[in-house]
Amino acid sequence: MPKIEKKQDLDNRARRNPLKILDIDLDFFLEEICYGGDARGSRRIDGEQFKPWSKDRVVFFLENNCGLSAQRKIRGAFFIEHHKLFHWMTRIRQVTGQGDLCFSIDHIDGHADLGAGGSSMEYIATQLLFLPLEQRDFLKRYGMSQDLDPGNFLLYAMACRLVKELNFIIPSGEGKDVPSILYKDYDKNSQALQLKKFTEVQMSELLEDQEHLKRLTPVGVEPAVPFRIVPYHEFRSVGDYDLIFLAKSPTFTPVESDVLIPVILEYMDMETGDGLSEE
Numbered sequence: 001m002p003k004i005e006k007k008q009d010l011d012n013r014a015r016r017n018p019l020k021i022l023d024i025d026l027d028f029f030l031e032e033i034c035y036g037g038d039a040r041g042s043r044r045i046d047g048e049q050f051k052p053w054s055k056d057r058v059v060f061f062l063e064n065n066c067g068l069s070a071q072r073k074i075r076g077a078f079f080i081e082h083h084k085l086f087h088w089m090t091r092i093r094q095v096t097g098q099g100d101l102c103f104s105i106d107h108i109d110g111h112a113d114l115g116a117g118g119s120s121m122e123y124i125a126t127q128l129l130f131l132p133l134e135q136r137d138f139l140k141r142y143g144m145s146q147d148l149d150p151g152n153f154l155l156y157a158m159a160c161r162l163v164k165e166l167n168f169i170i171p172s173g174e175g176k177d178v179p180s181i182l183y184k185d186y187d188k189n190s191q192a193l194q195l196k197k198f199t200e201v202q203m204s205e206l207l208e209d210q211e212h213l214k215r216l217t218p219v220g221v222e223p224a225v226p227f228r229i230v231p232y233h234e235f236r237s238v239g240d241y242d243l244i245f246l247a248k249s250p251t252f253t254p255v256e257s258d259v260l261i262p263v264i265l266e267y268m269d270m271e272t273g274d275g276l277s278e279e
Helices: 055-065 084-096 120-126 138-142 153-159 200-208 210-214 255-265
Strands: 019-025 074-079 103-108 163-170 225-231 243-247
Touching: 055 255, 074 084, 084 153, 084 243, 103 153, 120 153, 120 200, 153 163, 200 210, 243 255
Parallel strands: 019 103, 019 243, 074 243, 103 163, 163 225
Antiparallel strands: none
């Protein structure tokens, strides 16, 4: 995790609220996205089946679509596992003393990282959201016991109200792993996500059959988060990011894709910490 020790470590842009983040997962730059992998494993996927983009194609996307320039590097860090970004966001809010600090995120990834298929949804909906906001930093209370992982870290970030706006930039034909329960009013056309509080009885019904969504009224709801799914070829940014992050996600990327890491790092100023470890 980047070593952010004091307020002075953050430049004037960090006074903006929300901070604007470009969040990149290396697995985005594959011809085919790997689903069903072990987020906690160590085995790399097959580079013949999951072929990486060329370096030139990555550069074109970063400069033409994301608005980046190697001559105008933006502060950030490199993580091995993607959920380390959650640690970083909670840490920066702590050191700045801004209890309401949150982030506008362009999430460039083959996966939504919103908890599809995991047990985190149940814990968040029936326990975490019932706590006052200032008590929701479950890492302080339980360590890693609540299963924070690369596939659900944005769900936890929403639960801690770290996310002001979320854009999910997807490879062509992907982006279907956003759980229906997360959409405002369960409407995929709402252009907003909204976490909901449920009793354990209600959640049991939902886990048994998602059709119960149509008739169950949640106990309460969190503030809605504007949300868009954007195909990568339609995505355009002027590059006005405060921070950039890159995750390697080794169990969802082949060894062959590692050559793209230094290409992406050329657009990043690593002064907030080298990030080149699993710590």
